[in-house]
């Protein structure tokens with residue numbers, strides 16, 4: 001009865017309600033042991049020529065630094081803020097476009113293309129709105145010290161994955177399982 005989309009939404013909504021704090025603390029305690037070599041290996045890279053993330057340079061952790069220490073959290077906060085700023089710009093541009101478009105075209109074919117333009121703009125705005133919501137949820141996670149940990153299993157999501165998807169709330173493994181399950185239900 002429920003479509004694929006709905007179940008996905010319901011699942012995220014359900015996940016939001018249970019705070020991952022307890023899991024996270026267990027992980028934080030475990031993280032004092034040198035079990036993070038795997039995550040670190042991928043981050044040791046040359047400095048120049050690195051792709052910027054919304055204008056921000058990728059994070060290069062020190063050898064022994066703790067995952068999601070204050071510096072890392074600030075790094076991701078900056079990324080999220082930069083991304084949000086970019087989306088705000090897009091949204092205001094969209095609004096202006098729509099105001100400009102809002103003149104009556106006498107030619108029916110102009111009118112038709114105007115309507116597709118508006119439909120497209122509305123879809124864009126919908127996308128932007130959803131992203132902005134995710135971004136503020138991620139910011140809230142940073143505030144509550146829960147950012148960067150999988151909300152399902154409590155494991156570290158990892159710096160590289162978070163830089164690629166700053167609003168990720170699942171580790172790669174849980175995300176993959178989720179996608180497999182969703183495919184099976186479809």
Ligand SMILES: [Zn+2]
Nearest residue numbers: 150153171174
């Ligand atoms: Zn996980």
